[in-house]
Amino acid sequence: MSNRTTVMVSIVLAMLVASMDTTIANTTMPIIVKEIGGNDLYAWAFTSYMVLSTVLAPLAGRLSDLFGRKRIYAAGILLFLGGSILCGLSQSMLQLIIFRAVQGIGAGVMMPFPSIIAGDIYPVEQRGKVQAFFTAMWGLSAVLAPLLGTFFVTYLSWRWIFFVNIPICIVSLIALQPYKEVYQPKKSVVDYGGAILFAGGISLLLLTTTVDRYNALFGVVGALLIIVFIFYEKRHSAPIVPLNIMRNRPVAIMIAGSFISCAALFGTSSFLPLFLQNQGHSLFISGIALLGTSIGWMVVAVPSGKWVLRYGYKPLLIAGNLLLVVTAVMLFFLRESTSFWYSFGALTLLGLAFGLIFTVSTIGAQQLVEANQKGISTSLQLFARNIGTAVSVTIMGAILTKSSAFYTGFHGMFVFGLIVSVLSLAIPFAIRSTSKQTA
Incomplete structure (x- = not known):
């Protein structure tokens, strides 16, 4: 097995x-609450993981630019491993929340590295295939997680949803050892102040999407911290999030486009299974429908690297967002009598759209910046998607729960999705250059 293949094993595992851990916890949390109590803290077991995994991704990307990919990535695996062991040993809900936070930190550090390391070791024309493989892993995790969760709570214990991570993380660490840095890190003073301001501000803003109390206070304080962070970073000699990356017009547009496209429709995968279950389909069948997204994603992701070299970024991003608008129109016409295959087709089209948008944007984030900014650029793309997804799920959930009838709520959700997807379509037109590799 070549060193490159071994490293791929590490990052895929x-x-x-990391992707399976949220879903598998969703499946088993009611069982966990029955055993250890703490129903009033139920939501925080998800919130602590989600917030910290989202916030840490861009910080980890920047640290990899300063200290090297291998060291920071390995630290993330070890944190996730330690958090998993502690979660499995939890005796109260408070302990589980704290240890899920540790897991979330580890997951946040790990998540940017598949794309970052793949960008280091594969040429542009092969990165689409690699991204497609990563997508397959996300699709696999969506199917495996509920099945494993059900198996563990039925035949073993809910604690095994965390203990199962131990051997996987160990193998991932071992497989990482042959990796040789192809990028020489640019060491600098660590901007601890900027990291604290960024993490605090974004965490508070994210809390407004997941908790029911003190939303206004969290939002105001979070916004103030981000404003202070921006002024602080402008004066710092080695900022943790270099704001000058936003002067790179195509990269800035791709980051904005990733956020808006996710805000438009990425929450669909969270709600369409509920729609199918309401029609009488089983949990398994509604989960199978989500495979349509993975299939569509892989179909376009595989050739995307070659397409970038041939057509450039702008036309491909326009095509991806046009597919997103067509998907929104399909979802807009969902009705109680809609067939399973119509929903499956809409999700497949959604996969085609996001597969094109995300793969092309990831390649652009790596090709259009200097080597010492590749980590932060790639992780900012991931961060923008995560924030957009949080916005999408929050707004769609609010529309659904506040509607007078279930199907009326779904119609309202996709009115929102259609409007925002049209806005997303307008964004790539702002890219001036259409150069094929250096757009």
């Missing part, structure tokens, strides 16, 4: 456990 880390991606698998």
